[in-house]
Amino acid sequence: MLDVADLHSHYGRAHILADVTLHVGRGEVVALLGRNGAGKSTTFKTIMGLVKPTSGSVMFNGETISGAGSHTICQKGLGYVPEDRRIFTDLTVMENLEVGRQPEREGAPAWTVEKLFSVFPNLAEMRNRPGGRMSGGEQQMLTIARTLMGHPSAILLDEPSEGLAPVIVEQMAQTIGALKSEGLTVLLSEQNLHFATLLADRAYIIEKGRIRYEGTMADLAADEEVRAAYLTV
């Protein structure tokens, strides 16, 4: 469903991504793992057209999207939740959700506000609360829910567990698992291997802008050498 091939990108003269190749099949949850500064966010920004690739290609649903603008890419059904939560602090939960609303899309899970509230029950309880008066974890949930209002067929989640208390991390893993059950395809970036293990089918490891490892979560769990080299601090 999402095919990234030999992607390179630069910030000014700095060569950040080199030869990034990864694949996410329909209905899969795939983790892009790596330490701080490894290139996870840059990979997502390049897929979304926010950073222009210097070479390589991105295909989504069999169509080339590299070179398109981020708005066009969103409209093709690829949702994106950046690492900085961008909710509107003056708007209520309900109003924030409305901002994300787009027409339904064939071949993608369709969402209503009520259905989202069944996956995100704590948002239902605070539907009239302004975003600025929510915790970081609640804001993170709201950002994901708002993106789903666009009925994406696949979604990129940049470090969904970042800054969350351990109990909320478990909740977040369950929530993303529920989205998978609805048929959503998910590529998420993470430093937290435990979190990724709770919900991902497969993982890639990125370091210094290059993919260093590809395998199932079980393979990775068994490979202490790889984890020591690229993940643990």
Ligand SMILES: Nc1ncnc2c1ncn2[C@@H]1O[C@H](COP(=O)(O)OP(=O)(O)OP(=O)(O)O)[C@@H](O)[C@H]1O
């Ligand atoms: N706007 C920018 N201009 C120049 N260099 C940047 C910019 N954004 C990121 N970089 C550099 O690109 C590299 C990859 O950064 P990136 O944000 O993709 O890493 P990351 O894996 O998402 O890290 P983190 O886990 O800290 O979010 C780093 O060396 C970083 O310093």
Ligand SMILES: [Mg+2]
């Ligand atoms: Mg990042």
